[in-house]
Amino acid sequence: MNIFRHFEDRVETALKELAAEGAIPSGLDFARIAVEPPRDASHGDLSTNAAMVLAKPAGMAPRALAEKLAAKLKDGPSVTEVTIAGPGFINLRLTSGIWLSGIADILASGAAYGASDLGKDEAVNIEYVSANPTGPMHVGHVRGAVFGDALGNLLEKVGYRVCREYYINDAGGQIEVLARSAYLRYREALGEAITIPEGLYPGDYLKPVGATLAATHGQKLAQMAEADWLPIVRNTTIDMMMDLIRGDLAVLGIVHEVFYSERELHKSGAVEAVLDLLEKKGLIYTGVLERPKGETSDDWEERPQTLFRSTQFGDDQDRALKKSDGSWTYFAPDIAYHLDKFNRGYKKLIDVWGADHSGYIKRVKAAVAAVTDGEAEIDVKVCQLVRLFRDGEPFRMSKRAGDFITLRDVVDEVGKDAVRFMMLTRKNDASLDFDFAKVMEQSRDNPVFYVQYAHARISSVLRKAKDEGFDASDAVLTNANMALLTDEAELALVRLMGAFPRAVEQAALAHEPHRIAFALNDLAAGFHGLWNKGKDEPGLRFILTENRDVTLARLALIRAAAYVLAAGLGILGVEPAEEMR
Numbered sequence: 001m002n003i004f005r006h007f008e009d010r011v012e013t014a015l016k017e018l019a020a021e022g023a024i025p026s027g028l029d030f031a032r033i034a035v036e037p038p039r040d041a042s043h044g045d046l047s048t049n050a051a052m053v054l055a056k057p058a059g060m061a062p063r064a065l066a067e068k069l070a071a072k073l074k075d076g077p078s079v080t081e082v083t084i085a086g087p088g089f090i091n092l093r094l095t096s097g098i099w100l101s102g103i104a105d106i107l108a109s110g111a112a113y114g115a116s117d118l119g120k121d122e123a124v125n126i127e128y129v130s131a132n133p134t135g136p137m138h139v140g141h142v143r144g145a146v147f148g149d150a151l152g153n154l155l156e157k158v159g160y161r162v163c164r165e166y167y168i169n170d171a172g173g174q175i176e177v178l179a180r181s182a183y184l185r186y187r188e189a190l191g192e193a194i195t196i197p198e199g200l201y202p203g204d205y206l207k208p209v210g211a212t213l214a215a216t217h218g219q220k221l222a223q224m225a226e227a228d229w230l231p232i233v234r235n236t237t238i239d240m241m242m243d244l245i246r247g248d249l250a251v252l253g254i255v256h257e258v259f260y261s262e263r264e265l266h267k268s269g270a271v272e273a274v275l276d277l278l279e280k281k282g283l284i285y286t287g288v289l290e291r292p293k294g295e296t297s298d299d300w301e302e303r304p305q306t307l308f309r310s311t312q313f314g315d316d317q318d319r320a321l322k323k324s325d326g327s328w329t330y331f332a333p334d335i336a337y338h339l340d341k342f343n344r345g346y347k348k349l350i351d352v353w354g355a356d357h358s359g360y361i362k363r364v365k366a367a368v369a370a371v372t373d374g375e376a377e378i379d380v381k382v383c384q385l386v387r388l389f390r391d392g393e394p395f396r397m398s399k400r401a402g403d404f405i406t407l408r409d410v411v412d413e414v415g416k417d418a419v420r421f422m423m424l425t426r427k428n429d430a431s432l433d434f435d436f437a438k439v440m441e442q443s444r445d446n447p448v449f450y451v452q453y454a455h456a457r458i459s460s461v462l463r464k465a466k467d468e469g470f471d472a473s474d475a476v477l478t479n480a481n482m483a484l485l486t487d488e489a490e491l492a493l494v495r496l497m498g499a500f501p502r503a504v505e506q507a508a509l510a511h512e513p514h515r516i517a518f519a520l521n522d523l524a525a526g527f528h529g530l531w532n533k534g535k536d537e538p539g540l541r542f543i544l545t546e547n548r549d550v551t552l553a554r555l556a557l558i559r560a561a562a563y564v565l566a567a568g569l570g571i572l573g574v575e576p577a578e579e580m581r
Contacts, residue, residue: 001105002116002501003098004046008035011050014072023068024058037499044081044091045099045495051088062088096491100482102498106560107474113567114504119160125341126152128352129249129256130167133241134178136205137248137407140354143432144383145407146423146573148352149254150513151381153571158508163346165258167337170238171266172330177201178241179234185210186221186233209240248407252416253573260340262333270336271328274371275306275321277339283309283370289320308335313366335367342368342376349378350511352428358382379511384431386423414439417574421448424517424572442580444528447521451565452577454524457531458562459578461542465555468545477556484553487540489533493526493557497564504571513571520568527561 012030019026033054038047051066058065066088073090074082078098083091106113128148131141152162169175181201188194189210196202213221213236221229242259249255265271278284287307306322308331321332341349349368353360361380368378387394388405411419418439425447426432442449465472485491500519507515534541542554566576 001102002505003094003102003498004035004502005505007046007048007092008033010073010076011035011048011069014069014076015050015054017072018068024054024060024065028054028057030054036502038085038089038091043085044083044093046092046094047085048090048092051084051090055088066090096486096494097483099491099494099498100485103482103494103556103560104478106497106563107478107556110474110563111566111570113563114157114501116158116501116505118158118505118508119155121159121161122348123163123346124155124160124348124350125163125165125344125346126155126350126352127165127167127341129245129254130169131245132169132174133238133245134174134201135203135241135404136244138404139386139388139407139410139434140404142252142407142410142419143386143423143428144352144354145249145252145254146420147381147383147428147513148350149252150420150424150516150572151350151352151511153573154504154508154513154516157571158505160348160508163258164254164256165260165341166256168238168242168259168261168263171262171333175234175238176230179230179237182206182209182213182237183221183229183233186213186217189214190219190222205244206237209237212236212240251408251411252420260337262337265333265337265340270340271333274336274339275332277371278308278321278335281370283312284321285309287318289317308367308370310363310366310370313369315362315366319363319366331363331367334364335371338364338368338376338378339371342372347372347376349376351378351380353380353382355382355384381428381511383428387431387433389433389435390437410434417452418448420573421451421517421569424514427512427514447517449580450528451517451520451524451569452574453580454527455562455565455569455576456578456580458527458558458565461558462555462562465543465551468543470543470548470551470555472552472555472559474559477552477559480552480556481549482553482556484550485557487533489526489530489540490554490557493523493530493561496523496526497560500564500567516568516571520565520572523561523564523568527558 011033015024015028015030018024019028033048033050035046035048038044051062051069055062055065063084066084070082070084070090073079073092078095079092080095081093085091109115126148128151129137129141129145131137137145149164152164156162177199178201181196184194184196184200185206187210188207213233216236217232221232275284285307286304288302288304289307291302303324305320305324307318308321310319311317319331320329321335322328338349351364361382364380365378368376388410414436422434422439423432438446439448440446442453444450462472485494500523503515503519507513530540542551542558544551562576569576
């Protein structure tokens with residue numbers, strides 16, 4: 001049971017009763033009512049803003065409304081105290097019994113605990129990674145990849161139908177550079193000594209491409225003009241680079257359902273079609289843009305261009321779709337691509353971008369609003385940079401220089417789970433330092449270790465309980481007498497577990513999977529605190545051979561905690577540890 005949602009229903013029921021009695025107006029909008037933990041835990045277990053948000057439409061003073069609502073709530077089951085704070089916030093203190101009853105719910109749900117129907121099976125498209133197919137994934141791609149994947153898990157947890165999508169940027173100048181770089185490796189594979197000019201990609205990762213081209217075509221490509229060999233080399237190179245990228249992502253446990261090609265978008269005529277659509281809407285004109293202040297834009301030129309009236313949809317200025325020479329700007333195919341997502345049935349769109357694209361957000365939001373008539377909503381999540389350290393020195397990465405740190409390098413050194421967890425220990429729009437030493441450190445300062453150690457410790461206790469003759473199966477533990485859990489540290493852990501479903505829903509609504517990592521850290525702290533308390537006070541240990549009933553209650557408590565930890569780790573894409581090595 002989601003206690004917070006349960007009490008939202010009770011608050012709404014009480015308000016409807018007040019309306020039926022004529023104490024408040026009927027027909028009030030309850031949409032903004034929230035039940036959440038109070039900012040100060042000493043104020044109680046739950047707090048509601050109902051009186052604050054309804055006072056104005058009800059034509060009442062907030063505190064007067066709060067007093068009427070509090071009178072209704074105080075007589076409800078499982079409520080021991082109702083107080084009014086400040087101008088009209090209502091705080092509730094609950095019986096320990098309602099929190100303890102949640103243990104059985106957790107044991108019944110297992111690692112599925114926290115799932116809900118919040119999303120109502122609505123389709124959501126999450127586009128993430130979408131790195132240019134010009135080489136292996138490097139550490140700069142890891143954060144967005146993990147964030148997008150964890151966000152997909154989070155939304156699925158609360159009932160959304162998620163499509164994970166990768167947009168292949170396989171059109172444009174960088175692809176031609178890539179193809180010419182691969183062609184040199186082809187000639188090298190034929191036995192020719194090569195020199196890679198500045199501006200091409202020198203990385204050894206292109207050698208297998210050259211070898212494949214040589215094995216497939218022999219000398220034929222070398223005898224062709226560039227116009228003839230370029231498309232052949234380009235297609236083979238893109239295919240092999242995308243295979244490499246898929247393999248890199250798989251190392252992190254990431255699989256996309258859809259890979260969408262920009263080249264195919266152009267071939268389909270979708271870009272021309274979206275221009276026609278915008279023209280029919282009266283949103284296209286020919287004009288001259290001012291150069292953005294303090295910005296140099298490839299899409300800007302002091303000549304007449306085909307412009308989109310994006311300022312009508314909240315953008316800072318209108319945007320160019322076509323240059324004076326008739327070529328498309330980067331923005332034009334992006335509009336067509338987002339319209340294609342909408343036409344495939346996705347009204348909820350999420351794009352995960354790198355920090356260098358933040359200036360692009362307003363125009364994309366404007367375009368989505370324009371081409372879908374406001375039916376689609378798009379949320380753009382920007383992932384700030386990851387600063388990678390070793391021996392106090394940052395790595396410098398350059399794909400063209402060929403000396404970058406790959407995703408596989410990082411995963412091979414510290415493991416998939418550590419990488420995924422660490423990438424979610426800060427909000428996506430805050431920069432993140434990834435320290436190899438800290439990630440491997442076995443201390444509370446390492447959140448990966450701290451959370452995994454909690455799960456491993458619980459697994460160890462349960463194994464020991466079995467060795468000492470206790471039946472710690474879920475069927476037995478569900479029937480344990482939870483009322484025997486009376487220590488404040490035990491009850492605090494129960495409350496943390498009871499708050500988990502709300503934490504999941506709130507994280508999903510905000511599109512912020514890092515909140516799950518925070519919740520897991522709090523839960524681990526609650527468990528470790530209880531463990532340490534048992535070391536100091538033998539009567540609080542989990543296994544008391546002379547007291548079977550208390551032991552079963554405590555085993556039920558920590559088994560439930562393990563399930564909640566596993567549920568959260570599952571959202572992050574991390575496998576819970578059964579033991580620490």
